[in-house]
Amino acid sequence: MIVFWVLAPVMVLAALGLVFARKAVHGALCLAVVMISLAMLYAVQDAPFLFAVQIIVYTGAIMMLFLFVLMLVGVDTSDSVVETIRGQRLFATIIGLLFGITAVIAVGQTVALTVTGLEQANANGNPYGLAELLFGRFVLAFEFTSALLITAALGAMVLGHRERLSPKKTQRDYAAMRMQAYAADGKHPGPAPTPGVYARHNAVDTPALLPDGTPSELSISATLRQRGQVREGFDDDIHDIAKQIEGGEQ
Amino acid sequence: MNEYISLSMILFAIGATGVLVRRNAIVIFMCIELMLNATNLAFVSFSRQHGNLDGQIAAFFVMVVAAAEVVVGLAIIVSIYRTRRSASVDNASLLKF
Numbered sequence: 001m002i003v004f005w006v007l008a009p010v011m012v013l014a015a016l017g018l019v020f021a022r023k024a025v026h027g028a029l030c031l032a033v034v035m036i037s038l039a040m041l042y043a044v045q046d047a048p049f050l051f052a053v054q055i056i057v058y059t060g061a062i063m064m065l066f067l068f069v070l071m072l073v074g075v076d077t078s079d080s081v082v083e084t085i086r087g088q089r090l091f092a093t094i095i096g097l098l099f100g101i102t103a104v105i106a107v108g109q110t111v112a113l114t115v116t117g118l119e120q121a122n123a124n125g126n127p128y129g130l131a132e133l134l135f136g137r138f139v140l141a142f143e144f145t146s147a148l149l150i151t152a153a154l155g156a157m158v159l160g161h162r163e164r165l166s167p168k169k170t171q172r173d174y175a176a177m178r179m180q181a182y183a184a185d186g187k188h189p190g191p192a193p194t195p196g197v198y199a200r201h202n203a204v205d206t207p208a209l210l211p212d213g214t215p216s217e218l219s220i221s222a223t224l225r226q227r228g229q230v231r232e233g234f235d236d237d238i239h240d241i242a243k244q245i246e247g248g249e250q
Numbered sequence: 251m252n253e254y255i256s257l258s259m260i261l262f263a264i265g266a267t268g269v270l271v272r273r274n275a276i277v278i279f280m281c282i283e284l285m286l287n288a289t290n291l292a293f294v295s296f297s298r299q300h301g302n303l304d305g306q307i308a309a310f311f312v313m314v315v316a317a318a319e320v321v322v323g324l325a326i327i328v329s330i331y332r333t334r335r336s337a338s339v340d341n342a343s344l345l346k347f
Contacts, residue, residue, distance in 0.1 A: 019268040069324045096267030103259035116301030152318035159325035
């Protein structure tokens with residue numbers, strides 16, 4: 001019972017966090033907290049098999065899938081604050097509160113308090129008892145779930161598939177494109193020079209030096225140039241760096 | 251026993267409110283998962299109360315169905331996002347265009 005009273009407030013708070021979180025990723029983390037706490041409640045309630053399944057299937061597979069799609073769809077897609085139906089949020093909250101209060105009161109008045117416990121049913125171990133039911137009385141339902149899972153996998157493949165509108169470019173096409181660019185405006189068809197060639201450092205932010213000593217713009221990533229993080233690299237800046245390091249240590 | 255069922259009811263109510271309040275399709279989906287989890291808790295609690303494992307089998311099947319539902323639902327969300335560049339349920343109200 002201690003486990004329950006420790007976990008129940010955490011679960012309710014995390015569930016509220018899921019509803020109120022501004023960012024979907026925070027909501028997903030709150031849901032993960034709820035699911036792991038739920039797994040612990042299963043363990044307390046003599047359901048060790050469901051404890052393992054809850055951790056593996058829910059927190060492992062389903063939450064991973066949720067986070068994957070969240071990252072794919074864009075973490076920044078936030079909720080619109082505009083209400084399409086006026087007062088919908090307020091009424092939804094009121095109805096939710098009423099439903100919750102009514103349900104809790106109803107449960108408090110009706111659910112009988114005699115708890116049989118699972119000692120007898122779990123006599124041979126919980127997975128054994130579940131397997132006996134699953135492959136005995138519920139074997140038909142079990143077979144249907146296999147059909148359901150295959151259908152779901154096929155459906156996901158069909159929905160996720162995208163027709164290619166133009167033929168895929170091969171290596172040969174890319175080579176031809178490079179040679180055409182070379183013929184048109186003299187762009188070098190080979191790979192760009194690597195950073196740091198003939199320069200003092202070979203870090204990615206140091207441009208390569210051409211034979212006449214001028215830095216080669218091509219050897220540096222355009223992102224670094226835009227951020228202004230390109231190191232000059234050929235003045236006597238080594239003394240400045242040495243001074244900086246010594247200054248930092250003092 | 252009452253505490254477990256009450257917790258399950260509270261979680262279910264929170265999930266249902268979330269479905270009504272939120273606009274982001276993925277968050278709505280997560281609220282549905284919360285409701286399914288709440289019913290699973292009730293199943294497991296009743297299984298302990300009645301002393302047989304039928305409730306745990308039901309919870310197991312709910313998990314299988316939830317997994318299948320999440321796979322298809324998220325595929326639908328991704329394909330809607332691809333055409334509309336938005337995961338808000340308000341924008342997809344016309345079922346076409």
